[in-house]
Amino acid sequence: MTMAAATPATKGRRRPRTGSERLLMGASVMSVLAILVLIIAVPLGVLLLKSFQDKTGAFVGLANYVRYFSTPQMVGSLWNSLWVSALTTSLVVLLAFGYAYALTRTKLPAKPVFTAIAMLPLFAPSLLPAISFIYIFGNQGFLKSWLLGGTIYGAVGIVMSQVFYCFPHALLVLTTALGLADSRLYEAASALGTSTWRTFWTITVPGVKYGLVSAAFLVFTLGITDFGIAKVIGGQFSVLATDAYKQVIGQQNFQMGAVVGFILLLPSVLAFAMDRIIQRRQVALVSARAVPLIPQRRPVADTVALIYCLTLASVILGVIGMAVWGSFITYWPYNLSLSLKWYDVIEFEPTGWGPYLNSLKVAGLVSVLGTLLVFCGAYLIEKGEGFARLRVAAHLLAMIPMAVPGLVCGLGYVFFINAGWNPLSVFYGTLTLLAVNTIAHFYTTAHITAVTALKQIDREFEAVSASLKVPFYKTFMRVTVPICIPAILDIALYMFVNALTTVSAVIFLYSAQTKLASITIVHLDENGMTAAAAAMATMILITALAAKLLHLFISTYVLGTLQAWRQR
Amino acid sequence: MADRAVPAVASPHIRIHHLTKRFGAFAALRAVTLNINRGELVCFLGPSGCGKTTLLRVIAGLEIQDEGTIEIDGKDVSGLPPSARDFGIVFQSYALFPNLTVNDNVAYGLVNRGASRAGRTARVVELLELVGLPEQGLKYPAQLSGGQQQRVALARALAISPGLLLLDEPLSALDARVRARLRDEIRTLQRRLGVTTILVTHDQEEALSMADRIVVMNDGAIEQIGTPEEIYARPSSAFVADFVGKMTFLDGIAEGTGSIAVDGFALQVSEPLQPKPGASVRLGFRPEEVQVRGITASTPNQLDVTVLATEYLGAFCRLTLAVLLSKDLSIAADVSSNEMQDLRLATGQTIKVALPPAHLRVFQDAVGTSGGRST
Numbered sequence: 047m048t049m050a051a052a053t054p055a056t057k058g059r060r061r062p063r064t065g066s067e068r069l070l071m072g073a074s075v076m077s078v079l080a081i082l083v084l085i086i087a088v089p090l091g092v093l094l095l096k097s098f099q100d101k102t103g104a105f106v107g108l109a110n111y112v113r114y115f116s117t118p119q120m121v122g123s124l125w126n127s128l129w130v131s132a133l134t135t136s137l138v139v140l141l142a143f144g145y146a147y148a149l150t151r152t153k154l155p156a157k158p159v160f161t162a163i164a165m166l167p168l169f170a171p172s173l174l175p176a177i178s179f180i181y182i183f184g185n186q187g188f189l190k191s192w193l194l195g196g197t198i199y200g201a202v203g204i205v206m207s208q209v210f211y212c213f214p215h216a217l218l219v220l221t222t223a224l225g226l227a228d229s230r231l232y233e234a235a236s237a238l239g240t241s242t243w244r245t246f247w248t249i250t251v252p253g254v255k256y257g258l259v260s261a262a263f264l265v266f267t268l269g270i271t272d273f274g275i276a277k278v279i280g281g282q283f284s285v286l287a288t289d290a291y292k293q294v295i296g297q298q299n300f301q302m303g304a305v306v307g308f309i310l311l312l313p314s315v316l317a318f319a320m321d322r323i324i325q326r327r328q329v330a331l332v333s334a335r336a337v338p339l340i341p342q343r344r345p346v347a348d349t350v351a352l353i354y355c356l357t358l359a360s361v362i363l364g365v366i367g368m369a370v371w372g373s374f375i376t377y378w379p380y381n382l383s384l385s386l387k388w389y390d391v392i393e394f395e396p397t398g399w400g401p402y403l404n405s406l407k408v409a410g411l412v413s414v415l416g417t418l419l420v421f422c423g424a425y426l427i428e429k430g431e432g433f434a435r436l437r438v439a440a441h442l443l444a445m446i447p448m449a450v451p452g453l454v455c456g457l458g459y460v461f462f463i464n465a466g467w468n469p470l471s472v473f474y475g476t477l478t479l480l481a482v483n484t485i486a487h488f489y490t491t492a493h494i495t496a497v498t499a500l501k502q503i504d505r506e507f508e509a510v511s512a513s514l515k516v517p518f519y520k521t522f523m524r525v526t527v528p529i530c531i532p533a534i535l536d537i538a539l540y541m542f543v544n545a546l547t548t549v550s551a552v553i554f555l556y557s558a559q560t561k562l563a564s565i566t567i568v569h570l571d572e573n574g575m576t577a578a579a580a581a582m583a584t585m586i587l588i589t590a591l592a593a594k595l596l597h598l599f600i601s602t603y604v605l606g607t608l609q610a611w612r613q614r
Numbered sequence: 615m616a617d618r619a620v621p622a623v624a625s626p627h628i629r630i631h632h633l634t635k636r637f638g639a640f641a642a643l644r645a646v647t648l649n650i651n652r653g654e655l656v657c658f659l660g661p662s663g664c665g666k667t668t669l670l671r672v673i674a675g676l677e678i679q680d681e682g683t684i685e686i687d688g689k690d691v692s693g694l695p696p697s698a699r700d701f702g703i704v705f706q707s708y709a710l711f712p713n714l715t716v717n718d719n720v721a722y723g724l725v726n727r728g729a730s731r732a733g734r735t736a737r738v739v740e741l742l743e744l745v746g747l748p749e750q751g752l753k754y755p756a757q758l759s760g761g762q763q764q765r766v767a768l769a770r771a772l773a774i775s776p777g778l779l780l781l782d783e784p785l786s787a788l789d790a791r792v793r794a795r796l797r798d799e800i801r802t803l804q805r806r807l808g809v810t811t812i813l814v815t816h817d818q819e820e821a822l823s824m825a826d827r828i829v830v831m832n833d834g835a836i837e838q839i840g841t842p843e844e845i846y847a848r849p850s851s852a853f854v855a856d857f858v859g860k861m862t863f864l865d866g867i868a869e870g871t872g873s874i875a876v877d878g879f880a881l882q883v884s885e886p887l888q889p890k891p892g893a894s895v896r897l898g899f900r901p902e903e904v905q906v907r908g909i910t911a912s913t914p915n916q917l918d919v920t921v922l923a924t925e926y927l928g929a930f931c932r933l934t935l936a937v938l939l940s941k942d943l944s945i946a947a948d949v950s951s952n953e954m955q956d957l958r959l960a961t962g963q964t965i966k967v968a969l970p971p972a973h974l975r976v977f978q979d980a981v982g983t984s985g986g987r988s989t
Contacts, residue, residue, distance in 0.1 A: 524711075
């Protein structure tokens with residue numbers, strides 16, 4: 047009882063729970079931790095190490111970094127990356143804020159339709175808008191004159207494509223932020239006779255400032271780390287992501303590639319850290335007793351919102367439609383008759399539909415294995431009993447990929463798998479490796495989804511089953527998994543779509559036999575076959591949308607019939 | 615401690631010895647020692663953060679103590695996981711599995727026990743009848759009211775015929791009427807089954823009406839163990855007196871010969887244990903013990919008071935009285951509605967009240983130590 051007794055001898059203290067159940071729990075937690083170390087920590091560690099070595103593998107300290115910063119070209123790319131991403135960020139946040147405001151705070155008609163259209167870019171590879179803009183503003187583009195003699199190949203094209211590609215990401219964050227409003231604040235403001243303009247700046251904007259910052263960081267990270275757009279539409283304008291590719295693939299300079307990778311890591315680590323800090327503050331902002339805000343009819347604002355959303359939605363549909371249309375055109379811009387010749391992939395691709403099938407295989411593998419790993423891992427981390435330190439370690443590992451750009455992740459994998467000492471090098475160039483790398487790259491978002499769902503489950507379920515002498519894994523199968531089916535389906539879809547569309551995560555890891563559809567787009571474009579590239583991008587878009595429809599169907603079906611308990 | 619209504623069994627069902635539990639620097643339990651007899655219903659009562667729920671969870675094995683032992687039926691279970699201890703538990707949140715029907719929830723612990731399907735079905739029917747929910751077996755938890763859900767949770771916990779039933783604030787989430795009814799039902803059921811039961815609550819009324827014995831806890835330690843009558847009538851500390859029921863406290867100095875000086879008044883007490891003269895003490899009495907009628911010249915401990923406020927509480931009125939000729943003494947007194955009318959009491963009026971010596975409790979521990987007024 048006294049403090050003295052507390053220090054050394056904790057006599058009578060027991061560390062119980064021996065027996066098979068505890069052993070199984072311990073083994074499961076250890077396995078998840080080991081897998082996360084292997085697929086996340088080790089490749090990143092190898093990458094970091096590489097940046098401090100010379101070609102022979104000897105440690106050279108910061109020599110590579112010194113060389114990087116004394117090469118004007120390299121520093122130029124760094125600067126390019128920074129300002130292009132900053133410009134993209136301001137444009138996207140501004141545009142998405144308006145759209146999100148219209149969706150949450152006005153009486154905009156057909157909100158689900160506008161939401162769905164805004165989400166479309168998520169289902170296309172980032173290369174698709176770049177291809178579309180080449181069709182529209184490129185050398186053969188029908189609106190080339192709009193650029194007043196400028197060229198789309200370069201910063202302009204990169205920014206335009208990135209705005210398109212990042213828009214739904216920012217919109218998701220901002221609709222959530224704007225959706226959490228306390229109508230009592232607005233009632234108080236209006237009771238005090240506050241003008242609409244002042245209410246907007248004193249209540250609306252401060253209420254979502256964390257969302258705005260969060261969205262800004264997210265977009266900046268997406269922009270600076272995206273590889274595909276800069277590759278396709280960047281022309282001679284070099285950025286960090288293309289530099290890393292040139293160093294590794296072009297010049298086989300792995301050390302310099304590692305340095306670029308590490309520099310790419312910095313902004314996203316910074317963004318990630320800021321976002322964590324901000325989110326911790328955000329919690330207290332809207333109290334549990336807040337009264338949800340229901341938008342009132344405001345004729346002028348509603349009309350403006352409708353015009354604004356119609357414009358943006360048309361642009362999104364137009365950009366996607368351009369790539370789809372382009373893929374069916376016989377010979378742009380000379381023969382505009384429609385044909386399927388660009389879908390006859392065997393003409394341009396030695397393995398024909400091979401890359402597309404590979405993509406399907408990898409996406410399927412990622413979807414199934416990834417969901418399994420993420421959900422079981424999240425369960426053990428969130429609901430596991432004992433082994434507190436190991437579980438915290440696993441959680442921290444699971445949060446890392448959010449801060450690691452796909453390109454950096456891929457670089458880490460390429461160095462790791464090629465290391466002479468690594469017995470896993472037999473996996474080099476296999477679909478398995480591509481799948482594992484993709485799972486690692488998209489781990490965090492899926493993990494957060496799973497943890498959020500698990501947190502909503504009564505935390506006493508495990509205690510109740512222990513009291514009823516039912517082992518934890520039975521309750522996991524009979525109760526936890528059925529309750530979390532919607533989240534599990536969401537994770538599976540997220541994994542599938544991202545595995546299908548990503549370029550940067552896999553660009554270093556494929557072999558001739560395991561080329562993916564998204565990489566094929568890059569190659570076709572490199573070889574000047576824009577229409578074939580557009581066709582492949584369209585195929586990916588259609589497949590991703592089909593997956594979404596299947597997800598919708600299963601969700602409705604499963605929730606409708608098998609999960610009758612959800613209805614009151 | 616006199617054990618009431620407890621079957622005569624030689625050794626206690628549960629023997630808790632010197633339990634200590636810390637969460638970082640915070641001591642949730644400090645050297646708690648307690649015996650619980652077979653078949654009795656014991657309430658752990660105390661304010662939030664007093665350690666009552668931690669004690670329950672340690673008994674269940676859901677938390678691991680840092681020191682101390684727990685014996686159940688003479689067997690040391692201190693090191694056993696929850697699944698190896700014999701208990702059923704009901705939580706405030708019910709913790710019903712939402713995706714399983716009422717039947718499947720109740721049968722959840724039976725499936726593992728190798729009972730035949732027919733045997734299980736019969737047992738589930740029996741249990742649902744026991745808790746007054748026949749014919750509800752095919753519904754899902756979300757289709758039931760809060761009170762019904764709590765009964766299902768009770769049936770599920772009882773299904774495995776546990777030797778010990780743990781109830782963690784089981785009624786706190788329910789509205790007042792349902793709570794009162796379930797209180798009776800649980801008490802009746804517990805008596806009928808004779809299952810040893812521990813109920814954690816912060817509601818003194820619940821503890822007083824249900825428990826065979828109450829364990830009042832404060833700050834991780836046990837303040838008092840006793841029957842409801844003992845706890846209410848003879849609280850062992852100012853904390854218990856204040857937490858269970860309402861009590862007015864007056865600080866004073868013992869003067870010997872059964873008199874306490876309080877702010878210039880000499881109040882007679884009849885406690886057998888007289889404090890030493892000169893000792894600081896705290897006097898306590900309950901509002902209903904203040905005498906407002908039948909005061910004659912010979913009535914001891916008379917005070918002239920002004921009615922500061924009256925609070926109408928239905929069957930009675932609670933008066934706040936300022937003692938005249940004192941600095942800032944004020945006392946609470948409960949007066950029945952009849953008395954109110956007879957005496958025509960109103961705010962601002964000056965009346966005579968008396969504090970019967972037999973009802974004045976003397977607390978010597980409270981002054982200068984923890985400040986017995988803690989709330």
